[in-house]
Amino acid sequence: MHSKRIIQLILAALSFIVITFLILFFDAVIEFWPLYFIPVLLAIFSYGLWGGIVSAVAVDIMTFILAYLKYSVGELATANFIAIAVGLGIILLVGIVFGCFEKSRVSGEFSTEKLALVDRLTGLYNYSYFRDRLEEEKERSDRFGSKVSVALVNIDYFKSFNDKFGYSKGNQLLKKLAQICKEQVRAVDIPVRYGGGEFAIIMPNTGPQGANEVAERLRSAIEETEFEGIDKKPKTKRTVSIGVVTYPDHARSVDELTNSLSSAVLAAKSAGRNRVHVYEVEK
Numbered sequence: 001m002h003s004k005r006i007i008q009l010i011l012a013a014l015s016f017i018v019i020t021f022l023i024l025f026f027d028a029v030i031e032f033w034p035l036y037f038i039p040v041l042l043a044i045f046s047y048g049l050w051g052g053i054v055s056a057v058a059v060d061i062m063t064f065i066l067a068y069l070k071y072s073v074g075e076l077a078t079a080n081f082i083a084i085a086v087g088l089g090i091i092l093l094v095g096i097v098f099g100c101f102e103k104s105r106v107s108g109e110f111s112t113e114k115l116a117l118v119d120r121l122t123g124l125y126n127y128s129y130f131r132d133r134l135e136e137e138k139e140r141s142d143r144f145g146s147k148v149s150v151a152l153v154n155i156d157y158f159k160s161f162n163d164k165f166g167y168s169k170g171n172q173l174l175k176k177l178a179q180i181c182k183e184q185v186r187a188v189d190i191p192v193r194y195g196g197g198e199f200a201i202i203m204p205n206t207g208p209q210g211a212n213e214v215a216e217r218l219r220s221a222i223e224e225t226e227f228e229g230i231d232k233k234p235k236t237k238r239t240v241s242i243g244v245v246t247y248p249d250h251a252r253s254v255d256e257l258t259n260s261l262s263s264a265v266l267a268a269k270s271a272g273r274n275r276v277h278v279y280e281v282e283k
Contacts, residue, residue: 147247169228
C-alpha cells in the first residue's frame, strides 16, 4: 500500500511537470490549464484531503505565474483573468471535495477491515489477526535474530462454568478476562481472543523467562479476581492454565509454535491446572 502511494505521488509530480512544459512550449495557458486536474486527482488518491488541497494550491499558484508571464497587467484584468480565476477556484474546490470523498472512502475501508479482525464479544483482535501478526513477528525474529514468545491462556473448567451459571455469565467472564489481559500485559504485547475459552498473548522480543513472568502475573491476577455468578452464588473465582512457547527456541514455524502451545496448555492442566507451563523440547 505504501509503495502504491509513492508511485501515485511520483505520477502526480511528473504529470504536473509535463503539463507545465506543454503550457510553456505552446504558450497556451488558457488552452492547457484544465489538464492540471490530472495531478490534483492523483494527489487526492495518494494522500486524500490534504493531498488534494496542497496540489490544488500548487496548481493555482503555478497557473497564476504562467498567466502573469503570458499576459500584460491590462490583459489580466479582462476576461482572461476572470476565466483563469474561475478555473483556479474550480481546481481548489475539486481538491477539497474529492479529497473529502477519498478520506471518507479510505476511513470506511479501514473500519471494515479492522472490524473483520476484532472479536465482537471481547473487543480483542481475533484468531485471524493472531496468525497474521505472528507471521510478521516470526519474520522480524528471523531478520534481527530476536525471540518472540506466545502464551495461550485456557480457562479451567470453562464448560462446567457455562453449565452451572449459563452462557450469559460465561460471556461476561470472557469480557472480564479480556480486560484483565489488557491490563496485565506489557504495552508491547498483543492480547487476542484465540477462540472458545482461550486467549493468546504475543510477546515480541521476549524469551522464555520474560514470557513466563508475564504469564505468571496474568495467572495470579485472574486467580485473585471475583467474577459474577448467580443469585445463590453471586461471586465466584476462576483459574486458568497457561502454556508458553518461544520462537525459535521451541518451534521452527508458526504451525509448529501453535501446536506446541496446545501441548504446553495440556501439560499445565495435567500438572494440576492454575499454573504456567513453559514448553520443553523433547530430546
